[in-house]
Amino acid sequence: MDEAQTQEIHDYGKRIGFFLDQLDVPASLKQVLIELLPTFTLEQIEELRIRLEEQVIEQTAIELTPEFQQKMTEVNNETSGELDALLTEIK
Amino acid sequence: MSKTEGPPYPDNKKIDYSISEREAEVKRKRNAPIDGSLSMEDAAIAAGFSKEETKKVVAAQEKTSEQVEQAVEKKKGGLFGFAKNAGKEFLKKATFINTAEAWKKNSANQEMLKGNSSLLTDLLESRKSMFEMKEVQDSIRKVAKPEELKQLENSTSYLESKLLFRAKLKEISSIKKDLSPEQRDRLARILGGNRTKKEDLKESTLRSIKKAKNESRIEIARQAVTSTLAVGSIASVGALAVTLGGAGSAGLSALMGQKAAVALGVGISSRAGFDAWFRKNKFEQGSQKAGVGKVLLGGIHETYKDARGLELVNIRDREGNITNEKEWRKIQEGESQEAFQKKKDKQRKAQMRLVGYGLSGSLAAAFGFGLGESDGLEEAYKAGNPDFSESSGNSVLDASQKFEAKMTPDASSSSVVENISNTSKISVDASPQGAIHDLETLKGQLAERFKGVPTDKQPDTVRYVLNNPADKIAQDIGMYDPNDPSGMESAATIKGQSFVYSPDGKISLMTPGVEQGDVLLSDDAISMDGKIIKDGYGGKMFDYDGEKTSLAQTMLQERDPSVMPTGVDPSKIEWNPEIGRWEQKLDYPYTSNSELTQASVETPVYGDIQKEVVSTASTEQYLQPTQENIEKGLAFERDGRHYYYNHPGYPNGNPFGENLPVEESVQVPPQEAFNQPSQVEANMGVTPESTGQMVDVAEIMKAYEFPESIGKTIQDFKGQFRGSFNPFGNLTPDAFPQDVFGQAKPVELSPDSLGRVVRGYEFTKIVNGEPRILLLSPSPEGFSVLNPLSTEGNAGVLARFNDASLSMVEKFSLAADATRHFLSVK
Numbered sequence: 001m002d003e004a005q006t007q008e009i010h011d012y013g014k015r016i017g018f019f020l021d022q023l024d025v026p027a028s029l030k031q032v033l034i035e036l037l038p039t040f041t042l043e044q045i046e047e048l049r050i051r052l053e054e055q056v057i058e059q060t061a062i063e064l065t066p067e068f069q070q071k072m073t074e075v076n077n078e079t080s081g082e083l084d085a086l087l088t089e090i091k
Numbered sequence: 092m093s094k095t096e097g098p099p100y101p102d103n104k105k106i107d108y109s110i111s112e113r114e115a116e117v118k119r120k121r122n123a124p125i126d127g128s129l130s131m132e133d134a135a136i137a138a139g140f141s142k143e144e145t146k147k148v149v150a151a152q153e154k155t156s157e158q159v160e161q162a163v164e165k166k167k168g169g170l171f172g173f174a175k176n177a178g179k180e181f182l183k184k185a186t187f188i189n190t191a192e193a194w195k196k197n198s199a200n201q202e203m204l205k206g207n208s209s210l211l212t213d214l215l216e217s218r219k220s221m222f223e224m225k226e227v228q229d230s231i232r233k234v235a236k237p238e239e240l241k242q243l244e245n246s247t248s249y250l251e252s253k254l255l256f257r258a259k260l261k262e263i264s265s266i267k268k269d270l271s272p273e274q275r276d277r278l279a280r281i282l283g284g285n286r287t288k289k290e291d292l293k294e295s296t297l298r299s300i301k302k303a304k305n306e307s308r309i310e311i312a313r314q315a316v317t318s319t320l321a322v323g324s325i326a327s328v329g330a331l332a333v334t335l336g337g338a339g340s341a342g343l344s345a346l347m348g349q350k351a352a353v354a355l356g357v358g359i360s361s362r363a364g365f366d367a368w369f370r371k372n373k374f375e376q377g378s379q380k381a382g383v384g385k386v387l388l389g390g391i392h393e394t395y396k397d398a399r400g401l402e403l404v405n406i407r408d409r410e411g412n413i414t415n416e417k418e419w420r421k422i423q424e425g426e427s428q429e430a431f432q433k434k435k436d437k438q439r440k441a442q443m444r445l446v447g448y449g450l451s452g453s454l455a456a457a458f459g460f461g462l463g464e465s466d467g468l469e470e471a472y473k474a475g476n477p478d479f480s481e482s483s484g485n486s487v488l489d490a491s492q493k494f495e496a497k498m499t500p501d502a503s504s505s506s507v508v509e510n511i512s513n514t515s516k517i518s519v520d521a522s523p524q525g526a527i528h529d530l531e532t533l534k535g536q537l538a539e540r541f542k543g544v545p546t547d548k549q550p551d552t553v554r555y556v557l558n559n560p561a562d563k564i565a566q567d568i569g570m571y572d573p574n575d576p577s578g579m580e581s582a583a584t585i586k587g588q589s590f591v592y593s594p595d596g597k598i599s600l601m602t603p604g605v606e607q608g609d610v611l612l613s614d615d616a617i618s619m620d621g622k623i624i625k626d627g628y629g630g631k632m633f634d635y636d637g638e639k640t641s642l643a644q645t646m647l648q649e650r651d652p653s654v655m656p657t658g659v660d661p662s663k664i665e666w667n668p669e670i671g672r673w674e675q676k677l678d679y680p681y682t683s684n685s686e687l688t689q690a691s692v693e694t695p696v697y698g699d700i701q702k703e704v705v706s707t708a709s710t711e712q713y714l715q716p717t718q719e720n721i722e723k724g725l726a727f728e729r730d731g732r733h734y735y736y737n738h739p740g741y742p743n744g745n746p747f748g749e750n751l752p753v754e755e756s757v758q759v760p761p762q763e764a765f766n767q768p769s770q771v772e773a774n775m776g777v778t779p780e781s782t783g784q785m786v787d788v789a790e791i792m793k794a795y796e797f798p799e800s801i802g803k804t805i806q807d808f809k810g811q812f813r814g815s816f817n818p819f820g821n822l823t824p825d826a827f828p829q830d831v832f833g834q835a836k837p838v839e840l841s842p843d844s845l846g847r848v849v850r851g852y853e854f855t856k857i858v859n860g861e862p863r864i865l866l867l868s869p870s871p872e873g874f875s876v877l878n879p880l881s882t883e884g885n886a887g888v889l890a891r892f893n894d895a896s897l898s899m900v901e902k903f904s905l906a907a908d909a910t911r912h913f914l915s916v917k
Binding site: 006009010011012013014015017018030034045058059062065068069070071073076077079080082083084087089 | 248260266270274300386390391
């Protein structure tokens with residue numbers, strides 16, 4: 001494996017890592033995928049990479065949608081309020 | 092969208108944007124508060140403006156009167172030169188890309204910002220600040236359409252809400268250890284609710300996008316992701332979407348992405364480059380050499396910082412050469428089998444966790460691991476794990492696979508039969524094909540061995556094996572359960588194990604290094620009519636066929652915590668609020684508090700005093716301390732007080748005389764009285780063996796952190812707990828992990844309930860001259876938690892938690908709460 005190929009593989013790993021990083025799922029689920037990765041074949045890893053990329057794109061498209069942004073803003077603010085109440089209680 | 096004051100303006104000094112200055116500026120920016128106070132220079136940096144552009148602005152302020160006026164205008168809140176441009180630049184994608192590339196080429200920037208984990212947060216904050224800058228908004232308003240502005244405002248609000256949520260979460264996470272069980276539960280509900288709502292919104296949004304065939308939105312997202320990749324950006328997807336959503340331009344995300352790209356200094360090579368490499372190597376057998384996996388995972392680590400525990404072991408390359416000296420030593424020392432078993436266990440757990448997570452339909456589909464898909468994850472897992480499958484993939488991380496291939500005899504050697512004689516044994520090596528296959532092989536060998544032997548002369552086990560198909564045998568001895576709800580239908584044999592028929596008629600599963608095998612089948616296990624009457628196999632199971640069962644499918648379908656999935660054993664699943672899904676229970680049972688309370692609290696049932704425990708105030712017999720009542724340990728009432736006798740802690744009778752002390756104090760039975768096994772056994776019917784599973788209640792007390800305000804009283808109680816609950820000194824404090832206690836939930840015991848039991852472990856307390864007693868009593872079925880005895884009220888309720896479904900942990904948690912309540916009564 002020459003230097004150029006090593007770099008390519010390394011970059012490929014970064015690409016997968018990037019998608020994993022972006023994906024909005026529980027970290028523990030990502031960890032499961034990471035743990036299973038050593039058992040994958042090249043083809044399966046490439047399949048995973050493709051699926052991850054598709055999922056991130058889909059997720060981005062969702063977050064682009066104004067309606068989603070509006071509703072999620074309300075949800076987030078509501079959650080923040082609840083957390084705030086809990087924090088106040090603790091303090 | 093919240094508005095803030097305009098940013099403070101920088102001093103009119105010339106800014107030398109040399110690398111060191113810029114470095115200082117960026118570092119300063121990182122520490123800037125999220126209050127819109129970003130300076131113009133910071134904003135310039137955040138916007139990715141070039142040195143020349145920034146210089147022009149600054150120079151313009153200083154050199155011409157017109158520009159001085161402009162500077163004055165600026166201080167009044169007017170438009171600032173680069174702020175005007177900023178608005179335009181927000182909408183330009185090409186500028187971002189070019190600038191990002193320029194930044195990326197600067198090695199000093201890369202070095203400076205590389206690995207700064209907090210940078211992304213800072214960038215989010217800076218973006219927020221940028222949007223709040225009046226100048227930027229004004230600029231944008233001049234170039235953007237009204238609907239784009241509306242979108243921008245929505246996006247900014249969304250970003251703000253995310254930042255706020257994140258900040259609150261961070262704050263509460265920092266004090267998580269201080270949360271009470273109730274508060275932890277509440278936190279879990281809050282977060283679970285957020286996640287559930289979010290997932291619902293995502294699903295419905297995706298449906299609407301697809302229904303409307305809004306390919307453009309998908310395409311915009313694709314471009315955003317691709318462009319982010321192209322410059323090696325590691326922007327958070329939230330910021331990506333928000334900025335992209337604003338004004339409907341990829342340029343907004345560009346600014347965000349640029350900084351992130353610079354931050355980590357990464358440059359993922361082009362897709363075309365990768366594709367070429369992949370095409371070249373994809374189908375080339377043997378192309379995977381040692382180190383490939385390590386390099387790949389190294390790359391993942393670089394962009395996914397949260398990855399943990401990656402295994403970078405390479406033991407043998409495809410040619411079978413040892414490549415890792417350390418592992419080679421392990422092999423030499425014979426440790427490898429255990430090591431690989433551990434690894435396989437870990438992988439199996441990972442697999443089950445994945446199934447247990449109940450991947451949503453969209454996610455599962457997105458991963459291509461959907462139910463019923465042949466290329467599912469389980470399939471992939473199986474294919475890459477030679478222990479469980481014949482599949483031979485060229486796994487990238489093939490170390491263990493290759494190693495095991497070396498260590499495992501070829502399938503053809505599994506039909507090894509020792510030189511047959513009437514006294515020799517038959518041994519069949521466990522193969523990757525599974526137990527059924529191996530039993531079939533063994534059956535063949537037995538048929539050969541007993542060829543011509545009359546049936547009635549054959550051992551029962553042999554007769555049984557020869558008369559039944561291998562899959563039925565596997566089912567009968569517990570090595571195959573096609574209906575297992577968790578999908579773990581097959582026995583997990585490991586390499587090196589063997590199925591052995593021994594001359595005494597037993598068939599065992601032998602493990603190297605273990606003298607006694609796991610007896611699968613013996614004459615004793617076969618009834619007169621030739622049926623198996625007990626399972627022989629007690630080892631681990633796994634999912635051989637990769638097919639998810641109805642359990643998994645049902646869990647995937649149900650996302651409502653109030654709707655119990657149908658067709659599954661309710662005791663085997665639980666609602667996980669953090670992921671908003673039903674999932675399989677893992678290592679310990681858990682029942683929500685409300686269910687537990689309703690289901691488990693029973694009214695008086697305790698031994699032979701069951702009938703008598705009623706309203707003591709109105710029952711005549713309690714007024715008479717007759718010998719019969721004393722022997723029964725029943726209480727009696729006199730002058731408004733309750734008394735009782737025959738308590739093991741008070742061998743001499745009533746501890747509460749007429750002259751009760753007024754001050755609050757703790758009177759605890761002599762510890763010795765409870766630490767004698769014989770006495771406990773005699774009084775409670777509890778044997779040392781039956782209490783062996785107890786945990787050290789002191790640990791529970793520690794977990795519950797009793798309020799220090801109760802002071803010494805608490806300490807006394809703790810001490811008595813320790814002594815009382817460990818009568819035989821054989822408890823195991825680590826029997827239950829701390830996190831189990833962390834999830835234990837309290838039970839509200841009615842303050843005026845009246846519990847009264849005369850046996851068991853007892854704690855007494857005098858409150859205003861009245862005796863208060865708490866009893867935590869062991870019973871043959873386990874611990875019973877009893878309400879505090881109070882002289883107030885006359886409900887006469889004796890609560891007992893004897894539901895078999897309650898774990899010891901749950902009972903102890905109830906005990907702790909009962910105690911806490913008891914102690915708090917003034």
